[in-house]
Amino acid sequence: MTQELHARAEQLIAQERVEGISTADQIWLQQHLAECASCAARAGATEQAIRSLRGLSVALPPALASRTQFRVRMRAQQLRGEPRWRLVWAACGVSWAFGAATAPYVWRGLEWAGNRMGVPNIIWELGFGLWWALPAAVVAVILLMENAGRRSEADWKRQQN
Amino acid sequence: MCAALSGPTTAAALTGSASLLFSTFMADDTKSLALGLRRRDPEVLDALIEQYQYRLFRYLLYITGNRERAEDFFQETWIRVLERGHQYDGKSKFEAWLFSIARHLVIDWQRQKKAQSLDALTNPEEGAPMEFAGDDPSPLHLFLAQESEATVQASLERLPAIYREVLLLRFQEELGLAEIATVLSAPISTVKSRLYRGLEDLRGLLAGEAA
Numbered sequence: 001m002t003q004e005l006h007a008r009a010e011q012l013i014a015q016e017r018v019e020g021i022s023t024a025d026q027i028w029l030q031q032h033l034a035e036c037a038s039c040a041a042r043a044g045a046t047e048q049a050i051r052s053l054r055g056l057s058v059a060l061p062p063a064l065a066s067r068t069q070f071r072v073r074m075r076a077q078q079l080r081g082e083p084r085w086r087l088v089w090a091a092c093g094v095s096w097a098f099g100a101a102t103a104p105y106v107w108r109g110l111e112w113a114g115n116r117m118g119v120p121n122i123i124w125e126l127g128f129g130l131w132w133a134l135p136a137a138v139v140a141v142i143l144l145m146e147n148a149g150r151r152s153e154a155d156w157k158r159q160q161n
Numbered sequence: 162m163c164a165a166l167s168g169p170t171t172a173a174a175l176t177g178s179a180s181l182l183f184s185t186f187m188a189d190d191t192k193s194l195a196l197g198l199r200r201r202d203p204e205v206l207d208a209l210i211e212q213y214q215y216r217l218f219r220y221l222l223y224i225t226g227n228r229e230r231a232e233d234f235f236q237e238t239w240i241r242v243l244e245r246g247h248q249y250d251g252k253s254k255f256e257a258w259l260f261s262i263a264r265h266l267v268i269d270w271q272r273q274k275k276a277q278s279l280d281a282l283t284n285p286e287e288g289a290p291m292e293f294a295g296d297d298p299s300p301l302h303l304f305l306a307q308e309s310e311a312t313v314q315a316s317l318e319r320l321p322a323i324y325r326e327v328l329l330l331r332f333q334e335e336l337g338l339a340e341i342a343t344v345l346s347a348p349i350s351t352v353k354s355r356l357y358r359g360l361e362d363l364r365g366l367l368a369g370e371a372a
Contacts, residue, residue, distance in 0.1 A: 014357050014360055014361065017332075017360065018331070018338075018353060018356045018357060018360065019338060019353060042364075045364050045367070045368060046360065046364055048367070049360065049363045049364045049367050050332050050360075052310075052312075052313040052367065053313065053317075053328060053329070053332045053333060053363070054332055054333060055310065055313075056310060056313055056314065056317075056333070057310075058215075058218065058219045058222050060214060060215060060218055061218075061228065061232050064214055064218065064232065064235065065210050065211050065214045067236070068210050068214075068235060068236045068239050069206070069207050069210050069211075071236050071239075071240065072203070072206050072207075072210065072239050072240060072242075072243050073203055075240050075243055075244070076201055076203055076206075076243055079201065079243070079244065080201075
């Protein structure tokens with residue numbers, strides 16, 4: 001038997017396990033292995049190495065899954081909070097920008113309405129003040145809701161512990 | 162059958178609501194899984210953690226060579242899965258995506274340590290010896306952990322990490338070449354050459370240990 005045949009068999013033995021070989025190659029390899037003891041031993045050693053690898057076991061740390069699940073849930077809670085904050089700040093920014101841009105018109109509009117209805121200046125000026133305080137009031141409401149959410153989260157953590 | 166949720170770890174490993182979820186997944190496909198991850202559904206994540214705990218921990222243990230580190234990376238991997246769940250498109254196997262995340266975490270950590278490659282992570286000369294075995298093995302485990310397993314462990318320890326990794330992904334995790342290439346972010350030709358070289362080296366090492 002030539003060296004080339006052994007080299008081909010060697011290559012096919014590994015290739016069969018790594019990426020598969022054609023049926024024709026399989027047939028040729030089986031015939032060669034039936035006739036060549038050294039290549040058959042090599043094929044056996046390769047098979048044994050893979051079997052040993054598959055047979056390896058590791059011991060899992062205790063409660064690994066439950067501890068991880070807890071951490072993941074905590075992080076999920078945090079993540080659920082983050083977009084709300086972005087939304088609050090975005091709403092705040094838009095609100096203040098809109099307020100600043102429309103302030104002269106609102107002032108004139110309230111002045112006109114106040115004069116037309118004959119109300120004292122202080123009343124429509126207070127109205128203008130309210131117009132400016134509105135975004136802050138909205139943010140305050142959101143913060144209160146956020147705090148309520150944090151309280152329920154703390155309760156949930158206590159239950160988990 | 163859902164490819165992402167099938168594999169060596171079976172429904173028997175799941176408990177309670179997780180097993181119910183598992184059976185639900187069986188009828189669905191990876192698209193459902195992708196949807197659950199996008200929604201950051203805690204029930205989906207719980208079931209996945211239970212299902213993949215053994216395989217992911219084993220993979221991390223073999224690439225880091227340290228149980229505590231593997232445990233830390235295990236938890237970080239699932240946090241990353243939660244945060245980046247929207248990036249899983251459901252077109253590929255979930256485990257390939259999962260292992261890829263785990264691997265990147267290990268590589269990032271290794272880069273912070275200013276090492277050049279995954280290989281340095283488990284170089285016995287540079288760090289602590291590898292700790293594959295559990296701290297408190299059961300009598301059954303001790304009985305089963307006989308010479309042959311110890312020989313394989315010893316041989317694996319001596320294999321460079323880049324070869325050990327592909328061998329484990331191919332022959333323990335049963336991933337395809339393309340999937341391994343995804344995990345490694347490397348061409349299939351690289352995966353193949355590492356597999357051939359790793360298999361050759363492992364066979365040689367096992368023969369040496371046996372002799």
